[in-house]
Amino acid sequence: MQVVFIFLQKYWKQIAVVIVAFIAYRKIRAMLSENVIKNVYPTNGATITNEQAKAYAQRLFLAMEDYGTDEDSIDEVYYLLVDNPYNIRMVYNAFGLKDYGVFGSPSWISSGTPTDLKGWFRNELAGKRLDQWNALFAVAGII
Known part of the structure; x- marks a missing residue:
């Protein structure tokens, strides 16, 4: 010592x-780094409101924000969005870019990297859950 x-x-x-x-x-x-989403997707045909999309985006963020991932909350939002690809577009747009650190939210050491919803899922999920979300993004045309 x-x-x-x-x-x-x-x-x-x-x-x-x-x-x-x-x-x-x-x-x-x-x-x-560019602090805007590269693609904002059209949401004509969505069945949720902007307020609902923001609430779902916030719920997903909070489920992944710190150490550990609340996969149950992520699954609940998934099942609310799976019926309409335009709904996931609204949530994706509402999520925007949020700084992603080593384990979710940035720490006092670093500011994190601006990351979209797909990037957060790539960092936080694995296996079947990640495949489900990637399939949903593909159906919605989110690249």
């Missing part, structure tokens, strides 16, 4: 510079 303390005492400036440089890099990268 004393060795670690001596190391930190001797190299604290270099460690601080590396940490600050990493945080600055992440902030600059986030600022320079």
Whole structure:
């Protein structure tokens, strides 16, 4: 333990510079990245309101936001949207881009990377659940 303390005492400036440089890099990268969805999909024919789409998008975000994923909430939203591909388009548009960190929401160390709903699912889901959502996105024409 004393060795670690001596190391930190001797190299604290270099460690601080590396940490600050990493945080600055992440902030600059986030600022320079395009903070708009590349495709906003038409929603003619949707059977949900804009408020419902925003609520579903928020529910999905909260299910994936921190450590762990609330797959039951994700499944519930899936079954609400599966009947109409235009509904998933509305939710996708409402979700927009949200910063994705190492385990969901960005931490104090990094600002995260602007990521759309498909990207969040790619990072948070696997197996059958991910395949179901990818099939739904394909039917809705979300690339």
